Amino acid sequence: MKKWIRLGALLLLLLPQRGTDVGELLPVEVLLVEKEAGQYAITTDTGNSARGDSLKAAMDTLRNTAPGVIFLDTADYVLLTEETLNCMDALQGFVRPGTKVYTVEGEADPEKLGAFLRAHGPDTPLYRIIKEAKMVPKLRLEGDWHFEGR
């Protein structure tokens, strides 16, 4: 029995994942995905941005250039534009299924929208939009930000 416990302890040390210290994290709450000049442009509420030919390429660039470890597991909101609505399937590989997705019309600054979205954002998680083909709520800037139909 002791032999198996020692073996188990040794196996624990051989685990591949070493973890990331919390101090190195850049936790993202709001993610904006746009298309500019045919390229995907991602901006986060942590002030980081990146571009790429595909969503994956843009995400890789974002991870490689950020001054820390971009942490998308905390992303609660993803803002898409009309041009980037088609990347929702690809988005599943980067954010949690429960992340709420909205489309945005107008100049959106993720750093400033976090508080508004927390207070007023409808509950439209990514997995439900894809599974039930639900309409994505539209966020509009008309003087102030508001959701279409509200």
Next chain:
Amino acid sequence: MYSGEVNHGNITKIFEGAGDFIQRPLRCNGVRLYAYAIDGLTSGGDTSEYVLRPITDNLTGQTARTLYDEALLGNVYNSVADPCKDLDTVARKLVNGFCVILFPGAGAIAFEVKTGEKRGISAPEVENTVKGPKDAFVETVRSNTSLIRRHLRTPELRLWETQVGRRSLTNVTVAYIEGLTDKTLVQRMRRRLEEIDVDGFLAPSAVEEYVTGSRKTAFPLIQYTERADKFCAGLLEGRVGLLVDGLPLGYLAPADLGYLMESPEDWSRDYLSASFLRILRYGALILGLILPGLYIALAVFHQEMIPLPLLRSIIESKKDVPFSTAAEVVSLLLAFELLQESGIHLPQAVGQSVSTIGGIVVGTAAVDAGLVSPAALIAVSIAGVCGFVLPNRDLAEALRLWRLGFALIAAVAGLFGLTAGLIVLVGHLAGLQCLEVPYLAPFHKGQASVLRDRMVTDKFRDSLLRPEDGRKQP
């Protein structure tokens, strides 16, 4: 131990070189007698008044044999007069505060004249209660047995006495209640004591290791208490008690996790308050054990489980800290241990100040200097305070050891490692037993024994102890 005839030459040879050994020749009706005693263990006044004077005044025999018989049968008016059949008994009586009178050719008699110099009975130092009694055990085993007798006046209380330790000859008393305590438990305890073959039986750890079989575990397998009422309550439950001369403690066996989590204060309150506090105590046990490891696991491996505002706050607090979370927590745990140890070894007035000030000042300074983050300090401090909630110090110390282990394993393997560690711990505890009673006995068969029973409805004793009389009240 000592062979040979009981005579003056052999007795003086045993204590040759002992500066406190007193030997005094006497003459009684023309017969030469000898008196022996150990200075410091006996009372000179009592020896003179209740042994020497009666010998010279009351004995009328003309031979050693008749003098011996007269002395043994009451003419020497001492409450205790034990005949010494061999040299071993003479030696043991002398080192236990007896005055031995040798009647050459007839034998020797030991008269009890112990000195009154001993620590008086005082309030418990550690196991304090607001409403409970304030008499705690002292180093003298006879004082302790008298305390037990005062709490338990039943004539069925049995005190089986023996000596353990080839050189220390430590007096050990096994206490139990005839007709209540399972005889098998008593026999096991007696057998364990008889099997002990060591030079000295002086330290509490010697008692704990030798009696319980020195299992490789940090968890206590025997419960100690300095309170006579708690000791007697344990005897009334059907447990076996152990008193060791020289230790101001009483031991109770078997000990399982349920008994170790009970506080004397539980029986000073109503059952609702006591039950609430017990639940709190078990919560503190779990929290104190896993909180540092859980913090490391979440902060290093599972940050997605931390609510975002809290995560941001932790990240913000860790901005200027140069060390990893695991290093922070482990070093804080070790610092905590050092502070506690320093508090124990320093004189009481200084030790308390050092522990308190050290914790506050060093902790605050470390945070201000950016060496540790406030979140890590809080996690370790809460775990430390939870450890202080436990009523048994040995259990709290075992907890500290496992807590450090959990922190290390969480640093390597996150929640997976923590869970594996918990499984190993539960398996380890499940494999422990004391006098063949399982350590996790209170939790077997789904019995919820965390809550304190109402005294009015608590009619039966713990069935796992197999008491001869299982009923506490009709």
